Amino acid sequence: MYFCAIFCVTVLSTSSYSINVGGELLSLEKPIVMGILNATPDSFYQHHEGAEAIRLRTREMLEQGAAILDVGACSTRPGFTPPDEKEEMRRLREALSIVRKEAPKAVLSVDTFRANVAKMCVEEYGVQIVNDISGGELDKNMFRTVAELRVPYVLTHNAQIDGQGSLQFMAMLLRNLGSVVEQLHECGVCDIILDPGFGFGKTLEQNYILMQNLEVLHELDLPLLVGVSHKSMIYKLLGTTPEEASNGTTVLHTVALQKGAHILRAHEVKEAMECIKITNELSECLT
Numbered sequence: 190m191y192f193c194a195i196f197c198v199t200v201l202s203t204s205s206y207s208i209n210v211g212g213e214l215l216s217l218e219k220p221i222v223m224g225i226l227n228a229t230p231d232s233f234y235q236h237h238e239g240a241e242a243i244r245l246r247t248r249e250m251l252e253q254g255a256a257i258l259d260v261g262a263c264s265t266r267p268g269f270t271p272p273d274e275k276e277e278m279r280r281l282r283e284a285l286s287i288v289r290k291e292a293p294k295a296v297l298s299v300d301t302f303r304a305n306v307a308k309m310c311v312e313e314y315g316v317q318i319v320n321d322i323s324g325g326e327l328d329k330n331m332f333r334t335v336a337e338l339r340v341p342y343v344l345t346h347n348a349q350i351d352g353q354g355s356l357q358f359m360a361m362l363l364r365n366l367g368s369v370v371e372q373l374h375e376c377g378v379c380d381i382i383l384d385p386g387f388g389f390g391k392t393l394e395q396n397y398i399l400m401q402n403l404e405v406l407h408e409l410d411l412p413l414l415v416g417v418s419h420k421s422m423i424y425k426l427l428g429t430t431p432e433e434a435s436n437g438t439t440v441l442h443t444v445a446l447q448k449g450a451h452i453l454r455a456h457e458v459k460e461a462m463e464c465i466k467i468t469n470e471l472s473e474c475l476t
Contacts, residue, residue, distance in 0.1 A: 193403045195306065205218070206218070206411075206412040206451060208318075208380045208382065209379070209380055210296050210317040210318065210340075210457055211315065211317045213298075215256065215257075215296060217451040217452070218413050219465070220259065220446055220450060220451055220452065220453065220465045220468075220469075221243075221256035221451070221452055221453075221465075221470060222252035222254060222255050222256060222257075222452070222453050222454075222455055222458050222461045222462055222465070223255065223256070223257040223258070223259050223414065223452050223453065223454040223455070224251075224253075224257070224258050224259065224263075224283070224455065224456075225258065225259050225418065225454060225455065226246055226247065226250070226258055226260045226261070226288070227261055227262075227264075227425070228242065228243060228260060228261065228262045228280050228283070228284035229261065229263060229264050229272075229278065229280065235253070240283075240287050243284050243287045243288065243381040244287055244291050245293055246421070247287070247288050247291045247295070248291060249351075249458075250458045251292055251295060253458040253459040253462060254458060254459070254462040255458045256296060257296045257297070257298050257306060257318065258288065258292075258295055258296070258297050258298065259297075259298040259299075259300050259318075259454060260279030260281065260284055260285060260288060260297060260298070260299055260300065260316075260319075260322055261299070261300030261301065261314065262277050262284060262301075262306060263300070263301060263302075264276050264278075264280045265300075265322050273317075274306060274406055274413045275302065276395075277301065277306055277330050278305075278306055278309055278388070279299075279336060281299065281306065281309070281311070281417050282309075282312055282314075284445040285297070285299075285310060285313075285314040285316070285453045286314070286393065289314055289315070289327065294318050295314070295373065296318070297310075297314070297316045297317055297318070298316065298317070298318035298319070298320045298343070299311075299318070299319055299320065300320045300322065301318045301319070301320070301321065302321050302322055302323040302327040302328055302331070303327075303328050303336075304330040304331045304334040305330075305334075306334075307319045307321075307334060307338070308334055308338065309333065311338045311340055312338075313332045316340075317340055317341070318340055318341045318342075318343065318382075318466075319335050319340055319341070319342050319343065320343040320345075321342065321343060321344070322345045322346060322386075322389065323347055324344055324345050324346060324347050324348070324369055324386075325344075325346070325369065325372075325373075326348075332372060332373055332376040332378060333376055335378050336373075336377035336378045337374075337375075338380055338437035339379070340380070341380035341381070341382060342373065342378050342380065342381055342382070343382045343384050343386065344366070344370065344373065344383055345371060345384040345385075345389060346362060346365060346366055346384065346385050346389065347386050347389040347390050347445035348365060348390050349390040349476075350362055350365070350390070350391070350395065351389075355398045355401070355402060358398050358399075359398070359399070359402045359405050360396060362385065362399070363408060363409070366383060366385075366406070366409060367409055368385075370409060372409070380453075381404065381411050382411065382412050382413075382414050382452065383406060383409060383411045383412065383413050383414065383465075384413075384414040384415075384416060384454075385403070385406060385413075385415070386398055386432055387399065387400070387415070387416060387417045387420060387422060388416075388417075388420040388421055388422060393421075393422055393425055393426060394445075395420065396422040400417075400441060400444060400445065401416070403414075403444075403445060403448040403450070404448045404449055405430045407449055412451040412452065413449065413450050413451050414450070414451065414453075415441075415442070415445040415450040415452070415453055415454065416434065416454035416455055416456045417438060417441045417442070418438050418453075418454060418456045418457070418461075419431045419432075419434040419435070419438055420434070422441075423437035423438060423441065423456075424437070435457060435460070437455055438455070438456075438457070438460070439460055439461075439464060442455070442461055442464040443464050443467075443468060445450070446464060446465060447468060453465070
């Protein structure tokens, strides 16, 4: 019964999705990795400053199999103080010019909650995806801007839920996400990727309730991105540090894949790709 449940979730959730990136379809029939490139001095784990560091990071992630590079210039760690818009743009222009020179055809995502920053990255550097950790809450122009840019949008759930118990928590989260998806469709956004927002507005227990019930989100019939890499739900549970969370990251990546995740947003691309290869092989053995 247990193995059958894994098989059904994985196959049913990955059989038909694709996203339009710059006029080409990126298939999500098999899970892919979104590699993280932090062009900021204050990220909670890993950051890359300077032309050579950014160039090497870009090359490393692509060689290891990343299908998307997610470039950010504004830390989103708990309690973060964001740079102003001008500084975020400066950092991104510097980073994206290097990334585009190193990998002109790479699929790029920009990690920003500001509509003007997203617009600049798409129009000046051909960035194909907007990844907004605020779910549109920090810039009310974001949905309209993404619709005008005609790029896929990563919708992150970033809100506190006070529901008691697993069923109530998941029901409220599903309802919240569904409401925002409707808003995005009304604005004209076609390609939406769901990020349930591990670590954003959630207690430690709620993060694990979410992971345990991740397959519930397939009810929204959208591709699912999971971002747990080195997050506090790992190192706080284990009593360690972000730097010591590699093994925990791999464990949660494996669980997420078994529950039908389509995209793993990861710092260590090689290890995430190995998780995908192994879980794909397990799925093949069940057919």
